[in-house]
Amino acid sequence: MALAEPCRAELIAVGTEIVIGQIHNGHAREISQELAKHGMYVYYHSAVGDNEARIIETFSIASRRSNAVIATGGLGPTQDDLTKEALAKFLGRRLVLSQEALAEVESYFKQRGRPMPEQNRKQALVIEGGEWIPNPNGTAPGQYVFDNGVHYFLLPGPPLEMRPMLQNYVIPRLVDHFGGTRKLVSRILHFCGIGESDVDARIADLTCKDNPTVAPYAGEGEMVLRITASGPTEEACWELIRPVEDELRRRFAPFIYGVDDDSLASVVLRRLQETGSTLAVAESCTGGMLAEMITDVPGSSAAFVGGVVAYDNRVKASVVGVRAETLATHGAVSEPTARELAEGVREKLGATYGIGVTGIAGPGGGTPEKPVGLVYVGLAGPRGSRVYELRLRGSRAQIRIRSCKQALWRLWQELNGDSDVGRDKTGRGEKG
């Protein structure tokens, strides 16, 4: 068997509502993910409004650089629905009525006890030489045409219509043409406590390779490395990925907290459950965000007891038990307050671990001694207490998110018995 050329896919979303920002182009991500699962790469996404000339131009560009083009939207019955018409014009082909497609559109209305409006007839037109794709969930059949080395698929915009047509028709057709030849597998490693540039400086020997590729990208308060391999089988891909993952773990062991769909909250919760431990949190500047990140994980109630949002100083004192003297002497944003928040919430809520967060998220409230971005994270547990001082930059939202991530990260280290690592000048730890 001759080796097929690899799939170079391109996605086109058609609709003025997308380019003016009224709705969001969710199909791009979803279709890319589906194709990747089957070893096929998407190289371009584009979106264009309901304008025939611009849709034609977009198909023309795609035809020169891609061999699989999946367009979504613009297959409805109105004058604004132009995708099929534009592709037919671009390919110089006629639109012909398909009796079979017409019967499907008519049956859709019949099932609802309504006559088919005349304008829906145009949905049964098929590009000459192509095929129509059944749509069990709507009136707009899809289209498939192969022309000059390029496979074109047109699918309707509504997600509940598009999805089964992608699964049942487009993917099998593409796998038939391009699949079988190569699989694509990605492994994601999640890092915390180390900057993107620090990681990058130590992986130049890995990022320069072609297979597997290693690519870093930064999240908010953490970062991710993606290892992607292609090979004839999934197992062959994993054989390429494993040694690279092992090597990355050798270099960055203390900073890698999870893989694939893990989050800091999910790995912390898992470890708490494994060790039969529980957690309670007392938050000032993060105002509930830390508890929210934790309870966002389904099943979090197994290890998360609860929390106190101690915004007002009286709540810090009355509910969590921070001493009035501590607040008066050191202030709400201080190491002793963070410690007493952690210890107090641990005791009052009866948890194995307590976290206390207090700081200045801005935009107001900063002073020369205590600037915006100064945050203390207290951690109390069976082995005593620690407080970490953070100096964060950014907007109110960034400072809050990063404070939460740092708190979870410090607890994760504590749970792994290596809470001495990862302390740099931005977060010093002290024994309580």
Added chain:
Amino acid sequence: MALAEPCRAELIAVGTEIVIGQIHNGHAREISQELAKHGMYVYYHSAVGDNEARIIETFSIASRRSNAVIATGGLGPTQDDLTKEALAKFLGRRLVLSQEALAEVESYFKQRGRPMPEQNRKQALVIEGGEWIPNPNGTAPGQYVFDNGVHYFLLPGPPLEMRPMLQNYVIPRLVDHFGGTRKLVSRILHFCGIGESDVDARIADLTCKDNPTVAPYAGEGEMVLRITASGPTEEACWELIRPVEDELRRRFAPFIYGVDDDSLASVVLRRLQETGSTLAVAESCTGGMLAEMITDVPGSSAAFVGGVVAYDNRVKASVVGVRAETLATHGAVSEPTARELAEGVREKLGATYGIGVTGIAGPGGGTPEKPVGLVYVGLAGPRGSRVYELRLRGSRAQIRIRSCKQALWRLWQELNGDSDVGRDKTGRGEKG
């Protein structure tokens, strides 16, 4: 004055993580919306991976059809960050070190008490003849270049870095160039307590008009109507908008809680401050999200005292004071528990108003009697207590968000003395 040509904008998102579907290209929608607010249209979105040749090709296509090109992503310090390099090559311009930009990148590290890694130096390179755009929230300065009739803007990918640079630099610059001919003014009305289809059915006479246009769109747990007018001056636009806004207020008065950048949390906080009142919340299923939404508003500490995340029943009892008998007889997800959560947190935290939320967010934990989506919102205040029963649909995340929005919405009604309105089948209210 010669008439300027209209803005024809194009957005390019750079990043392999986008085209393989790992992350979602949220910038496209956001930037399109921002430009539209200022009367500028976006005609194309594209996304391309971290590959220099393909990025160059994408700039080349954009340069032939657009006069404003905004690219996001690929400005980091790593070898994979290629956007600036690609644009420089495409334009045939050199990259030169900007001492000013270098000082900014260095100061970013200095504030964190760390030396700047050598590789971050490349972030201070500027395309010859262009300008760098300050980034107060990260190490990646942006870039602006004008070449052969096209305005190019390069912005970093992380949303919290990109957003202020778009607002403070890109939009004013584009308005300067393209904004003179015709103004576009939008007025946003925020609705809660009524569905999109119910609103839509009663505004057909307004949505069919061209100027101003009236467009509804659904948010999570609330909805928005945007009125957009174009005219020779801003005042001319407002004269078109005002009668339409007045008419909408006549039709939907009880459901319109705010305008423009208002959020449910911000209007509630403002009203609390105006009346010298304070708020405390006790959350079970929303797990901190309600407190987080409130404290996301800068200055919220003036009226928000704090909250308790009462995830575990023992916390409901010991910290908030829900009676053991209530929990045993009615269960944690019940009207009496919601009431005692609201009353208890109000009393314990010494606030004017107390909110209690308890429910089943899913995906697990539902029963035939208490299905996923059943949520009780308790509201306690000087005039007594009420409990609202909600039956929500959707994912865990959606149920949590909608519960928070409903809680704020009920409090907003209470604060406006019209808490009898807006009760429909999904939320009945009862006097306590």
